Amino acid sequence: MKQKAILSQLTAYKQGKQSHEIQEAYGLDRIVKLASNENVYGYSEKVKDYLIKQLPELNIYPDGYTAELRTAVANYSQVDENQIIFGSGSEEIIQIICRAFVFEGRNTVMAANSFSQYKHNTLVEGGTVKEIPVTSEGSHDLEAMSEAIDENTSVVWICNPDNPTGTTITEKELLAFMENCPKDVLVVLDEAYKEFVEEDFLLDSHTYLAAYANLISLRTFSKAYGLAGLRIGYGIGNPEVIHSLNVVRGPFNTTSVAQLAALIALGDQAFIKETKEKNNREKQKFYAFLDEIGWHYYPSQTNFIYVSTPVSGMEVFQYLIENGFIIRPGELLGYPNSIRITIGTEDDMKELQCVLRKFNK
Numbered sequence: 001m002k003q004k005a006i007l008s009q010l011t012a013y014k015q016g017k018q019s020h021e022i023q024e025a026y027g028l029d030r031i032v033k034l035a036s037n038e039n040v041y042g043y044s045e046k047v048k049d050y051l052i053k054q055l056p057e058l059n060i061y062p063d064g065y066t067a068e069l070r071t072a073v074a075n076y077s078q079v080d081e082n083q084i085i086f087g088s089g090s091e092e093i094i095q096i097i098c099r100a101f102v103f104e105g106r107n108t109v110m111a112a113n114s115f116s117q118y119k120h121n122t123l124v125e126g127g128t129v130k131e132i133p134v135t136s137e138g139s140h141d142l143e144a145m146s147e148a149i150d151e152n153t154s155v156v157w158i159c160n161p162d163n164p165t166g167t168t169i170t171e172k173e174l175l176a177f178m179e180n181c182p183k184d185v186l187v188v189l190d191e192a193y194k195e196f197v198e199e200d201f202l203l204d205s206h207t208y209l210a211a212y213a214n215l216i217s218l219r220t221f222s223k224a225y226g227l228a229g230l231r232i233g234y235g236i237g238n239p240e241v242i243h244s245l246n247v248v249r250g251p252f253n254t255t256s257v258a259q260l261a262a263l264i265a266l267g268d269q270a271f272i273k274e275t276k277e278k279n280n281r282e283k284q285k286f287y288a289f290l291d292e293i294g295w296h297y298y299p300s301q302t303n304f305i306y307v308s309t310p311v312s313g314m315e316v317f318q319y320l321i322e323n324g325f326i327i328r329p330g331e332l333l334g335y336p337n338s339i340r341i342t343i344g345t346e347d348d349m350k351e352l353q354c355v356l357r358k359f360n361k
């Protein structure tokens with residue numbers, strides 16, 4: 001077959017076992033999934049109430065322009081409606097960006113071991129990736145990333161807060177980077193965990209768009225909003241960039257149910273506030289626990305923590321799975337001897353501490 005040569009060197013995304021499969025395999029009563037940074041508190045009750053009463057007409061194609069949600073996001077984000085693109089998760093927007101900006105001979109620049117889809121989609125489009133190691137604090141090394149840009153660079157990926165390290169960059173660092181960055185290089189600020197960031201660490205990304213036509217920020221309803229199963233996210237950039245991406249975008253790429261749920265979810269900011277507060281409380285408690293057992297971690301601005309482990313992450317992963325917890329071993333994320341744990345509910349985190357304490361003895 002005459003497929004792209006690169007495809008034989010890449011693998012399809014390999015998801016972990018489904019919770020019920022693990023439960024059966026290990027004879028567990030229940031399994032707590034702390035592996036994919038989903039919202040452990042569910043999603044807004046308002047979404048459920050509304051969808052039960054007013055399910056969209058499923059026999060009709062969705063509104064390809066996403067008009068109602070577009071107006072709501074424009075108001076919420078204080079941008080114009082022509083600055084927004086919606087996707088089936090922000091992951092689809094990453095894919096669209098690569099399809100629009102990457103081809104053979106081009107490269108993209110990212111932090112090493114950051115979100116895997118930047119690299120995967122770059123390679124699928126025939127480009128190459130320059131991966132720049134993070135600093136000793138786990139942060140993007142924006143100076144080194146800046147130096148890595150060459151005349152064939154079309155996209156730079158900045159994951160802020162970063163997955164998997166949970167760290168953020170400062171406004172000063174970002175603006176210095178943007179000043180240096182060639183105007184024809186698209187800078188993607190992936191803000192999938194923005195809703196979890198503490199006030200002092202927040203970047204007001206949309207206010208920089210006026211100064212930088214080559215900036216785009218990505219947001220999602222999958223994490224804090226708790227709608228990962230519906231697949232909807234969006235990008236906010238300048239109209240010219242958004243126009244190019246819209247040419248590539250499929251005509252009906254988000255479903256009517258997802259559009260409606262996202263609209264209601266966006267309107268329930270009380271749910272987001274509550275999620276953030278609970279997450280912060282549990283995160284602080286878990287920091288104290290990690291300090292006590294002497295496991296190093298990067299302080300996180302997200303709903304997950306990246307932790308160094310005294311043995312291989314795979315070993316901790318296996319031990320935890322046998323005790324009813326699924327987490328992400330660092331080996332799968334490019335870092336050995338570490339794990340990434342989503343912050344769970346109060347009860348689940350208490351239980352996790354008990355289990356980890358036994359392991360560390």
Ligand SMILES: *Cc1c(COP(=O)(O)O)cnc(C)c1O
Pocket residue numbers: 037088089090091092115159162163190192219220221222223228231232233
């Ligand atoms: C989860 C995640 C996304 C995308 O999630 P979608 O469900 O596709 O919206 C994007 N970037 C990062 C860094 C993530 O962790």
